[in-house]
Amino acid sequence: MFVCATLSAIMLVHGRFQKRAAKFAQEFTANANNVAQEVITLVRTVRVYGTEKQEFKRYANWLDKLYDVSFRQTVAYGGWSLSLNYLYHSTQVIGVVIGGLAIMSGKLTAEQLTKFTLYAEWLILSTWWIGDNWSSLMQSVGASEKVFRLMDLLPSKQLSSEGLKLEKLKGQIQYADVSFSYPSRPTVPILGGLNLTLNPNEVVAIVGLSGSGKSTIINLLLRLYEPTNGQILIDGVPLTELDIRWFRERIGFVGQEPRLFRMDISSNIKYGCPRDVSHEEVIWAAKQAYAHDFIMALPDGYNTIVDDALLSGGQKQRVAIARALLRDPSILLLDEATSALDAESEHYVKSVITKVSRDSKAKRTVVIIAHRLSTIQTADRIIVMENGNIVEDGKHIDLIEKGGLYSRLARRQNDDLK
């Protein structure tokens, strides 16, 4: 009984250790994989900066930690097996020695000693077997805790098709006292009580210094994040009450750095379009986005397989604009690229923006986040942002005359061009 009790005590300590070790092993493996994935994705940057050795060290650092925890796990298991062998065989030796003496003094028969030895063996081996399975179970529990935590999360409303579907999306967007902080930095306020109404069919440009919160306004409209306070209303209905899939189907979005999928260019333009589209419509969208000519110059035209690396930044931007226009969206969101486009690409992107803004047949609200102020001079309204607040709101001419932040930004860009 003493041996079984000792084995049980070791089993509990060993099981707890294996559970913790499994958690660490999983974490270190994930971190090592993250480094590998990051380096492969950013391989050009790593090569250009010659940081191969540093990255190798970063990867090796996590592998060393993994090795360390795996080594400890193996040593612990060795100790657990050793304790069985030690306790089991020493019990047998002690049993046979004491039992033998008892037989010689006539206190015990050989049959009783044999029975005792057999029962003791069964008991000890069964206790060990339970303990061994217990430690494996603890190891699995440690490794699967994170998976169960993820499984327990409630399904995101982002993926559901619940909520209101309006008869028609007119495109009125209202930010009512919206405050926001990113979940990763909850103490840093990005927007502080933003009040802004964009009317249907209006072309609105949002400008401001880098980091003033322009893209955040669009992220909230796309419901990639929820406001910390206040709410966003679409045609007077809270965004949270709308069917998010239905709403997003009616939005055309071109991000700062559009990404292409590894498939033919026609499929890239059709990507995410909620209706069946003909090849003629794809060509129409590409022409609207000034992408048709360069697509036709590719080896297989619209059937050319492209990926993120095959086209220039400006070309990808135009494919993304064609993708957005093909949906014939009620709300068009353009987040102009901050990265330097070559002069020709910039000219094309500017022309598309001007064309889209002036298309009186297409009834849609257009929101352009602009870094080059020359692009948005014809917008119906220009919103100027500073540190998460709107500091100016008006037409280009009025804002220039006002002599505030917008006129300073415009002057600075003109000076840069001189």
Ligand SMILES: Nc1ncnc2c1ncn2[C@@H]1O[C@H](COP(=O)(O)OP(=O)(O)OP(=O)(O)O)[C@@H](O)[C@H]1O
């Ligand atoms: N995912 C994120 N997590 C935490 N902070 C973020 C995140 N995205 C942006 N921020 C921070 O929020 C602030 C506003 O960022 P935002 O991208 O809205 O600015 P912006 O005006 O669009 O800038 P830019 O003109 O450079 O694109 C910045 O200080 C930025 O560091």
